[in-house]
Amino acid sequence: MNADAPILLFDSGVGGLTVYDALREVLPEAPVIYAADLAGLPYGSKTEAQIAARVAGLLGRMAERWQPRLACIACNTASTIALGMVRDVLEIPVVGTVPAIKPAAALTRTGTIGLVGTEATIRQKYVDDLEEQFAAGKRLLRVAAPGLVGAAEAKLRGQPFDPALIAEVHDRLARLAEGERIDTLVLACTHFPLLADELRAAFGAEVAQVDGAQGIARRIVHLLEGQDFAAPRPNRFVVTGPLSAATGLEGALAARGFGAAETF
Ligand code: DGL
DSSP: TTTTTEEEEEEEESTTTTHHHHHHHTTTTEEEEEEEEETTTTTTTHHHHHHHHHHHHHHHHHHHHHSSSEEEEEHHHHHHHHHHHHHOOOSSEEOOOOHHHHHHHHSSSSSEEEEEOHHHHHHHHHHHHHHHHTTTTTEEEEEOTTTHHHHHHHHTTTTTOOOOHHHHHHHHHHHSSSSGOOOEEEEEEETTTGHHHHHHHOOOOOOEOOOOHHHHHHHHHHTTTOOOOOSSSOBEEEEEEGGGGGGGGGHHHHHBBBBOOEEE
């Protein structure tokens, strides 16, 4: 394995940085190329066919160009729809990001779990299967929260967003049958941990927030065990579409060890 070969982290936007942050905690020496498909954002309102074609096509081209040692789809929407297809087209290990229903089910005391994701994620059979496998006998209440994707993108750019968006997600969940019994919240979109403070303010500190970032980072470490990494250089942050879409992210990128944003 070439010691310069990067890990490719892929998301529709900045959400996958929550996975990147967890990965850097455990594998700071690994070179990373983070690819944000800002030209395709948001994925949540797209059809399954659109997402699958886009994600498999982009990851195929990116893998060809950068020869990564591993790819991580740091996006629940893309993973729950296209993980199998991407694994079919890439010849490297591909790690997906799927809703953290298993740890949430282990954590809940009331037996009622809330799940917030994109419109596309919450309707996936993949999520039905996780529920059946890990949360049988518990209650999993799902809501789509597409507005939070834009809010997280804005927050990381230091731009204002409407806090009522977060309160509205809380209210929609609370109004569902047994909604007031939720003690554990699955953040089933990688953007949402960027709003952890706002979600805590809306749901209360007693509601545990669960996401998959740490688990994914541990999985990557496991898969790369024994591999060498070249001397650290700035990581790369690459966007599809015009570079102007990354305006405002400079501080967030510099703080995470990235060089200036580039286009794909
Ligand atoms: N970050 C993505 C996820 O984890 C989706 C955001 C979007 O493009 O709608 O689901």
